[in-house]
Amino acid sequence: MSKFHEALDDKLIAFIEAQPMFFVASAVEDGRVNVSPKGLDSFRVLSPLKVAYLDITGSGNETAAHARAGGRATIMFCSFTRNPLVLRLYGRAQTGAPGSAPWREYADRFEILPGARQIIVLEIDSVQTACGFGVPLMTLDKPRSTLTDHWRAKGEEETAKYRRKRNEVSIDGLPSWVEA
Numbered sequence: 241m242s243k244f245h246e247a248l249d250d251k252l253i254a255f256i257e258a259q260p261m262f263f264v265a266s267a268v269e270d271g272r273v274n275v276s277p278k279g280l281d282s283f284r285v286l287s288p289l290k291v292a293y294l295d296i297t298g299s300g301n302e303t304a305a306h307a308r309a310g311g312r313a314t315i316m317f318c319s320f321t322r323n324p325l326v327l328r329l330y331g332r333a334q335t336g337a338p339g340s341a342p343w344r345e346y347a348d349r350f351e352i353l354p355g356a357r358q359i360i361v362l363e364i365d366s367v368q369t370a371c372g373f374g375v376p377l378m379t380l381d382k383p384r385s386t387l388t389d390h391w392r393a394k395g396e397e398e399t400a401k402y403r404r405k406r407n408e409v410s411i412d413g414l415p416s417w418v419e420a
Contacts, residue, residue, distance in 0.1 A: 241371065242369065243368070244367065245366075245368070247367060248285060248329075248367055255325060259318075259319070260279060260383065261279040262278050262283060265314045265315075266302060266307070267312055268312070274411075276303065278293060278295075280296070280383060282294040290364060292349070292360060296354075296388065297355040297356075298387070300411060304407075305409070305416030307333040307334050312332065313333040314330050319372055321377065324375060326372040327367070327368070328367070329364050330366045330367075331362045331363050331365045331366075333363075343358070353391075354391040354392035355394075
């Protein structure tokens with residue numbers, strides 16, 4: 241059974257901190273719903289009603305486009321270990337490119353990884369837990385460094401060039417990238 245919570249409490253925060261990955265879903269009124277898996281040490285709880293993650297340059301920039309166009313987003317964590325649980329954070333997202341106000345406010349909470357393009361901040365409207373009984377048991381071998389290794393090898397100039405080419409609009413044609 242699912243249960244709604246007013247905000248994150250210490251138990252839910254500890255659950256978040258123990259998860260090696262999370263999923264971000266975002267949408268605008270028209271167009272595709274985007275769901276992206278995220279990993280690395282990129283997620284932070286800022287308060288019981290605010291979270292953020294360091295977003296690394298990728299093939300698209302859908303969450304940022306959706307944040308700019310209204311910001312509906314859900315972040316989901318699920319346990320793949322012995323103790324099942326699914327946790328969803330519903331809210332509105334905003335994005336902060338390097339140099340922006342959100343970046344200046346929160347960047348010191350993260351190790352800035354190669355390819356880091358922005359910080360996504362979610363103002364939480366509601367928190368929901370569910371049993372997670374249908375989620376499989378899996379083990380984590382190790383974090384994957386392929387993405388950060390790639391951007392480290394490319395360097396900041398090539399990474400910025402890639403963003404200009406591939407991250408300025410979403411797959412639905414929405415603007416998604418603004419330098420601060």
